[in-house]
Amino acid sequence: MNDPLNKYILHLADNALILAQRNGEWCGHGPILEQDIAITNISLDLLGQARNFYQYAASLQGNDATEDSLAYLRIENEYRNGLLVEQPNIDWAQTILRQYFFSTYQYLLYEKLQAADDAQLAAIAAKALKEVSYHLRWSREWVIRLGDGTAESHRRMIQAVDALWRYTGELFIPADYENQVGVDVSLIKDAWTEQVNVVMAEAGISLPEKTYMQTGGKQGIHTEHLGYILAELQYVQRAYPNSSW
Amino acid sequence: MAFQINKNFYGDIPDDGSGATLPQTATETKNEWPLWEIFIRSKQGLDHKHVGSLHAADAAMAIENARDVYTRRMEGVSIWAVESKYVHASNPDDAESFYEPSEDKIYRHPTFYQLPDEVNHM
Incomplete structure (x- = not known):
């Protein structure tokens, strides 16, 4: 349960699951029908990735562990997702920007992970990379549209940057388990920064120069939002243990 | 008093902009994105087929x-998109x-030929 590989897989899985849950909140509430479908598609893609990782982690753990027990029966401080993905939707701008920051990171991460020594992780990353490249393209287009759009959309994009920028630093600071397995995330920071700078310049949004970066999510210390997410996510399985559809 | 009633059936896109799908005035276009007709090719070698429309x-x-919307499953x-106002x-x-004169002209149908089995998609 505590070996670095297991922690690392759960970290990858939790990132995907929590962002899937957040994006899924848009289901039926999207700004227009087509974008409602787009954001929930992305949500389902991420959920698929999370399942692959959880299944792999469960197979390594043995005992009675399943993908469901890992997703539904761990408590808040056992989740190792970054703080970025648990931030609330607020509005379309913030949802889009969160997706863009994360997809850019995830793309660079999976690109390296598909060459990992661990064949299973490499295979999951290679498969997911195709859909992540679409998430990236889609969210990048939207960041530019909103940043370079109307006065209102520009204002909301600036608000989104203010709200989310402080959670981006953590992505590139290796947690203890990342020092031993997987991709060295400190190596993708420059590429991430460069890409994000280009897109934000095109969107006409300036990024904060110096910000205190929040950390802790990857070690299980979360913002107050994760508890609420898990309450909704886990309610049925907690209230009716072992129930199934 | 004369009324002109424009009734549009599914698939009919009037040129005059009288249909509900064609916001033409400045105030309307501001709030509504234009409509697009979408054509999908299901596999290489086949034609693009109209599958629906979207904004x-x-x-x-x-x-x-x-x-x-249309290729999730x-x-x-391959996708083509054409703005509906250009249709x-x-x-x-x-x-x-237009159509009824052809109903009784069965000799125009190419149904009197034997097709070799190798010819697909006819």
């Missing part, structure tokens, strides 16, 4: 929306003169 701000977004390998449609009122 999008421009061509790039129309293609992306089409990808999300592996329906296609010119026949008038349903012309149906009699």
